[in-house]
Amino acid sequence: MKEGGRKQGAMSPCAACKLLRRRCAHDCVFAPYFPADEPHKFASVHKVFGASNVNKMLQELPEHQRSDAVSSMVYEANARVRDPVYGCVGAISSLQQQVDSLQTQLALAQAEVVHMRMCHVSTSTHHQHKSLLLPQASNSSSENLSPSSKLAKSLFAMDMVVDQPNIGESLWSS
Numbered sequence: 001m002k003e004g005g006r007k008q009g010a011m012s013p014c015a016a017c018k019l020l021r022r023r024c025a026h027d028c029v030f031a032p033y034f035p036a037d038e039p040h041k042f043a044s045v046h047k048v049f050g051a052s053n054v055n056k057m058l059q060e061l062p063e064h065q066r067s068d069a070v071s072s073m074v075y076e077a078n079a080r081v082r083d084p085v086y087g088c089v090g091a092i093s094s095l096q097q098q099v100d101s102l103q104t105q106l107a108l109a110q111a112e113v114v115h116m117r118m119c120h121v122s123t124s125t126h127h128q129h130k131s132l133l134l135p136q137a138s139n140s141s142s143e144n145l146s147p148s149s150k151l152a153k154s155l156f157a158m159d160m161v162v163d164q165p166n167i168g169e170s171l172w173s174s
C-alpha cells in the first residue's frame with residue numbers, strides 16, 4: 001500500500017508537495033485541491049497562510065467542505081497578495097461603495113421619472129387650455145361647441161403644439 005502511494009507520488013506530486021519539496025503520500029491532504037497543473041494556487045495560499053496552517057484547517061474540516069475552504073483561501077490569499085493592506089476586505093468595501101452609489105443613482109432616476117410624469121400631466125392640461133386661444137377656436141365660439149367637437153379641437157391643437165420642435169424643452173424644464 002505504501003509502495004503504491006510512493007509510486008503515485010513519484011509520478012506526479014501535487015502542487016503543494018512539489019513546492020515544499022516533499023514526498024506526496026497517497027493520502028496527501030493537499031493533493032485533491034492543489035493539482036500539479038495549478039502551482040500558483042498553492043503558492044499564494046502558502047505565502048499568505050503558511051502550509052502548516054492550511055494543512056491544519058483542512059484536517060479540521062469534514063471532507064465535503066474542504067473544496068469550498070480551499071476556494072475561499074485561494075481567493076483570500078490572491079486578494080491579500082494584490083492588496084497587502086486590506087486584502088479581500090478592500091474588494092468587499094469597494095463593491096459596497098459601488099452598490100451604494102448605484103442605489104443613489106437609481107433613486108434619483110426614479111424621482112426624475114415621477115417628476116417628468118407629473119410635469120407631463122400638468123403641461124397636457126395646460127395645452128388644452130391654450131387651444132382655446134387659437135384663432136379658429138376663440139373663447140366665445142368654443143362655449144357653443146358640442147363636447148365631442150371641443151375634444152376634437154383640443155386634440156388638433158395638441159398636435160399642432162407637439163409638432164413644434166422646442167416643445168420638449170418646455171415639457172421637462174418646469
Ligand SMILES: [Zn+2]
Nearest residue numbers: 014017024028
Ligand atoms: Zn501532495
